[in-house]
Amino acid sequence: QVQLMESGGGLVKPGGSLRLSCAGSGFTFSDFYMTWVRQAPGKGLEWLSYISSSSSTIYYADSVKGRFTISRDNAEKSLYLQMNSLRAEDTAIYYCVRFRLNAFEMWGQGTMVTVSS
């Protein structure tokens, strides 16, 4: 079964750090570009970051540039998001998304990150 499974979310204090992981299964992970998208409670979708299949190309949204780092391990079929200097406004569900057809083709179930003191 083709799926993406995120983990690593939780409660963190402002200024703290968290590392999200996403495990891909049922497909050749190394063939696909991957992205992170988040959704604050009751709000819309926000694209965060994008990484090419070989990690040679990486892009970030201005809102997270310099604080978040995307990476991947194709041997482990995993995608990561290192989040530093977290703020209250980073509170959201974080989705790992496979990128194909120039679109956000397949979404994981998401992991909740809450930034609060």
Next chain:
Amino acid sequence: QSALTQPASVSGSPGQSITISCTGTSRDVGGYNYVSWYQQHPGKTPKLMIYEVSNRPSGVSNRFSGSKSGNTASLTISGLQAEDEADYYCSSYTSSTTWVFGGGTKLTVL
């Protein structure tokens, strides 16, 4: 990276057709044919409905169609059904090598 502009809500009766607009600029919607649309039911994960302006992924009903004119993209749902009630988001690639979403549109089937 301003969000694309969508109406907050639209509504229609079963069997009718509705259209959701998504307005950007020449630096995103108008500049690239990389507009996509997503359906999200409450508490569920978004689902890709349209990619590259007007293409449907396998398994998506042909009642869903997409188009673009200038800086505005549109999603049309024909033969509206109760199950279509959901939030819909557009997205576009931008000249800043980033991606941007619209604010979302809540579709109510009356």
